[in-house]
Amino acid sequence: MPIEFLGPGGAILHEVKGSDSPLLEISCNLFTGIFPEDQRYIPYIRACAQGTHPSHPNTYDHVWLIEQGCEWVGIRIFSYIKTRNFGHGAYIGLTPKSRGHGLGTWLVQQTLTQLDDDALQFGRDGAVGYLIEVERPIDAETEIERHHAEKRLQFHRLCGGIVLPVPFIEPVMIEGVDYISPVELQAESPRPMHLVLIPSALGASLPNLDLVDFVHGLYLDVYRLPIEHVFVQNSLSYLMGGSK
Amino acid sequence: MNIEPLARLKTEWFERFNRILSHNEAIPYSNLKCLELCEASCCPRIGMRQMPSEKIASAIVVLLPFEMEYLIEKSGASRTLFRVWPVDLTPDLRIEIGMFDLGKPCPFLQDNRMCGIHEHNPLDCRTFPLLPSLSPSDELEWVLGDNCPSLAFLNPVFSEKIKLIWQDLEPALPRTWWDLYSFADHWTGWSQSQPEELTRAD
Numbered sequence: 001m002p003i004e005f006l007g008p009g010g011a012i013l014h015e016v017k018g019s020d021s022p023l024l025e026i027s028c029n030l031f032t033g034i035f036p037e038d039q040r041y042i043p044y045i046r047a048c049a050q051g052t053h054p055s056h057p058n059t060y061d062h063v064w065l066i067e068q069g070c071e072w073v074g075i076r077i078f079s080y081i082k083t084r085n086f087g088h089g090a091y092i093g094l095t096p097k098s099r100g101h102g103l104g105t106w107l108v109q110q111t112l113t114q115l116d117d118d119a120l121q122f123g124r125d126g127a128v129g130y131l132i133e134v135e136r137p138i139d140a141e142t143e144i145e146r147h148h149a150e151k152r153l154q155f156h157r158l159c160g161g162i163v164l165p166v167p168f169i170e171p172v173m174i175e176g177v178d179y180i181s182p183v184e185l186q187a188e189s190p191r192p193m194h195l196v197l198i199p200s201a202l203g204a205s206l207p208n209l210d211l212v213d214f215v216h217g218l219y220l221d222v223y224r225l226p227i228e229h230v231f232v233q234n235s236l237s238y239l240m241g242g243s244k
Numbered sequence: 245m246n247i248e249p250l251a252r253l254k255t256e257w258f259e260r261f262n263r264i265l266s267h268n269e270a271i272p273y274s275n276l277k278c279l280e281l282c283e284a285s286c287c288p289r290i291g292m293r294q295m296p297s298e299k300i301a302s303a304i305v306v307l308l309p310f311e312m313e314y315l316i317e318k319s320g321a322s323r324t325l326f327r328v329w330p331v332d333l334t335p336d337l338r339i340e341i342g343m344f345d346l347g348k349p350c351p352f353l354q355d356n357r358m359c360g361i362h363e364h365n366p367l368d369c370r371t372f373p374l375l376p377s378l379s380p381s382d383e384l385e386w387v388l389g390d391n392c393p394s395l396a397f398l399n400p401v402f403s404e405k406i407k408l409i410w411q412d413l414e415p416a417l418p419r420t421w422w423d424l425y426s427f428a429d430h431w432t433g434w435s436q437s438q439p440e441e442l443t444r445a446d
Binding site for chain 2: 154157164167
């Protein structure tokens, strides 16, 4: 099934490809507007726009921009994990006035389609879906934050998302990247998150999902943590051995 | 770990289980022909699914919060018989949910296919072939487990009573418990490198 470049309300999907793309600066500006607290990750977006980047050896990355009514209203950043049959959704963001009109659901569908294409390109039969890290409502510090976290989680559930029953700590950044130094991220801390699978039609049809593969795919291949890292061990400890 | 809230929650859940069990006699007979038509099709045990041993699946019975502790207290069973899975209620408060799956099959299933703890068996077992779930908009929904051989005999009055029990419990169940519960049937549970001896019951 081909990607639908035209979406609800006249939305248009633009692929941002290459470091010299004129859409890259627009992407970075829009990202800053939608995710002001994540501004330090702008170099990550620039890296993802290259598709393949030496600091991301196991992923094939995508940056999409959404235009609607001559305005830039959305950004999508995700990757296919070349070593697995699933992807990783890093960011999906829409400007406030463009939310609630079906753009998010459309973007999720197009992401799944793109990942299926990527899977075929990398010699797989198809992608089972993609993983996302979603803030846990229980970690919210205010009632408003908790409400927003619940709304985000509900959106993903409505898109068919399956909350995977593994304790998951989101690392601050991919290990060893050459575009952000550890000093720039020293104020950041790893955060507990829900790990959610957005299944494709193929993924939703599977009678069993391989949790170990998901955890390894994200931690080892995307974040490039060593298998003995405490995050990896903690995630799988219940699965492998029962109680810690 | 906060011991005090945990102790309070445990007491609350134990009271719920006592209440449910004390009302047991008021629950009409399910009319399921478990012994006549079935060989414990819904009880977690090795061989219940046609899967290669390295793909042992899956969580079959998911206990309610503190139901494992309740069963341990009532039956004297060891905690090692259960698979446990974490559910975080707050950043500082984690409870462990007991389960039976093919990696840790039901220790109470007897050779004659009877349940060794029938008088206080888990609510999940008693509820089958009714399968509850929580919708994205937090509504309790029900489907029927179509692998139950005596589904056609299921007493609708029994179904209504069971649904009422779950409706009463639902406000006390954390959303993360429902996530775990709904994932149960998708759960591979073991990597291919899992040692074979761990795939049988302790």
